[in-house]
Each structure stands twice: as C-alpha cells, then as structure tokens.
Amino acid sequence: MSDQLVFIALQTNEDTRAVIEAIETDNPHATVHRFPAMVKIDAPGRLEINRATIEDLIGRNWDMQELQLGLISLAGNIDETEDQLVLAWR
C-alpha cells in the first residue's frame, strides 16, 4: 500500500451532502476541497465510504449504488461491497 493520494469527487447537492459528511467522519486524515458545484476529497493512501454511517445521517436505507448518481470522478483501486467502498492503491 502506498501513501499516494486517492480521491473522490462528488457533485454538491442535497443527496451527496450526507455522503460527504460520512466520508469526513470516517476518514479523519482526508482533506475536503469545496469547489463550485463539486466537492473533492483527497486522502493519502486510503479512503473509505461506509453505508452504515450514511444511513445514520439520512435516516433511511441507502444503497451503495446511489453513490453513482452524484459521482464525478475518483482515483484509486476500488474495493466495493454492499456495505463499504474502499479506495486505495495496490
């Protein structure tokens, strides 16, 4: 595993707000950059998105696939299950 940056870029809207908040909570080492209409989150080495954290924030069931609706771009090797998406360089 390297410490090279991985990132995920999401549209700024009502639906991705909780996703961004969850990423901030679960990845204290990540840096959040807010651009007009886009939020890019950089992290050295590894970034994880957890379904449970997001569900707690939005109060309903959330499907990992819903991420695609607000996704602009990402960097890193993806390891996705129903509960978690991990970005890391292998």
Add this chain to the structure above:
Amino acid sequence: MQIDIRTDSVKPVRQTFANIARRLGADKPATRYQEAMYDLQPEANFHYRPLWQPEYELYDKRRTAVVMADWYALKDPRQFYYGTWVNTRARQQESMEKNLEFLEQRALLAALPEPTKELLATTLVVLRHTEWAANMNNAYVTAYGYGSAITEATMFHTMDRLALAQYLTRIGLLIGGKPAVAAARDAWLQDAAWQPVRHAVEDLMVCQDWFELFVAQNLVLDGLVYPLFYQKLDAQLALEHGPACALATDFMRVWHAETARWVDAVVKAAVQESPANAATISRFAFAWLDRFEPALAQVAQRLFGPDGGDVLAAVAAPLEKRLSGLGLSREGAAS
C-alpha cells in the same frame, strides 16, 4: 483566439437560518429536515390562556409528565418534512394501488372461502376502527404536544393512520362489498370478542397526557396489533390460501417497520434524558401493555383458534424485549 473558462466561486454569506446555526454550532449547511423542523413551536406572546384549561398556556410543556430540557431532541430518524414524506408515501401508494388492482381484477379476495371471508371481515377489516382511533389520538398528540420535532412527525403519522383505515375499508370492499364493511362495524360495536379492545381504545381516546398517549398507541398497541395481524395472520392465511391477503396488507407491514424506528427513537431520546423520565415512561408502557394484551386475547383466539394464546404471547414477548431495549422496565415503573 483562445477562450479560457474560469470558475469563480461565490461563498454564501450565511449557510442557513440563524436559529439553525445557533443549534448546529457552526454556520454550516443544514439539511432540509433540520431547517423545516427546528424551532417552529410558538413559545411567546400568547394573549389568552385556553379557556377550557386556564391552568395551562396555549402551548405548554406541562401537559405531559415527561420532562425534556430540549424538546427538539425528539427527532425523527426518517427525517420527514413535507417533501420527503409526500414523496415516500406517493411511491408506496402507487405500488399499493397496483396490488389492490391485481387483487380486484382476479377477484382473489372475493374468491376466498366463505368462512375465511367472514373471519377477515370480523377481524382484519375491524381494524379500520382502531386506525381511526389512532388517527384521533395522534391528532391529539399533535395538538397538545410540545416542540415541532414531535408534533410535525405525529401530524404525518395522523395522516398515515387515515390512509391505513381507508386501505382496510378497501380490503373490506374487495372481500365482500359494502356488507363486509358493515359486518366489520357491527363486530366492532357488538361482537363480544372485540369489546375489551374497544373499551381499551376508548380509554386511550380520553387519555390526557399526550406522551402517555403516544407511547400507549404508537408503541404498545401498534406493537401488538401489527405483528399479530400483518405477520402472524398473514403467515397463517398464506399457508391455506396463498399470498392474496399478504399482498393486500403489504403497506401495513412496511409502514410499521419504518414507523417503529421513529417511535423507538422518540421514546429512547426521552428515556435517556433522565431516570425520572425512564420511570414515567416505563409506567405508561407496561400499564398499557398489561391492559392491551389481555384485551386482545379473544380476538387472537378468533384468529388462531386454540393457539390464540400462544400466538399472542409470541407477539408480546418481542414487544417486551423491544421495550427493555429502549431502557424501559417493570421495576423502573414501580420505583
């Protein structure tokens, strides 16, 4: 010529309303739910006391024995405000309409054997009367409850109960037209098996403490009735007659699972506030549990024959477990 596209970002001067920013600590963007829920309760400048209860203010925290430092702690985990609630229910209604249409076109409920139809008319369809009571009770909670966190959600809940009553009426119509619905009404008013339930439900309707009413209706009574009818009865009917009835009551099952999360969150927040609250709410919950469970015995017997008692116990046991999971206990109620 080369054109460079340059982006300028405009930082909003403020992210949300001042009252929300004060609550959330920093001026960060708030969710729609937070903006539509916090601090909508009128708190000052009441010119008149309610004439019928001069000891209270028009909106008064003392209308329940439960005490909260901040009534907005009773948040709704579903985050229902008007928009999200309408969207959710509209989607569910669409699928429910399809279900009922499917049942109607194939006359699946009308084709059930006569004794089964009669059983359903005098048990399942009767629940439309308890749903109406639940509608009235939640309207009471909405009227006298304190803080828009809880009263907003109970208002949506009030409307949900009306919808549930209407669905049950439609199931009655699909089973046997107007006579089936009339038979349900007769059963509610005259059938000896239903009278203990009706008595208990009518006592609920004159319950003065709105939080007690919330617990008794939405946690305890629903916690018994919904599993009894929409899980146990559905399962039994499915064995004998296939899934026609389960198709008709699909919404009830899904709705109860969703709603239970909210009811649990509200009760849990109030219980965690103080040991005094925990004792008060324990007293509410277990007193009504001890009232409703025996009241439902005869109806359970009608539904499941000699197994009625066992089935009712199998419904009450998980409810007791749910109550203790929320921090409620019989011992706590006694102290």
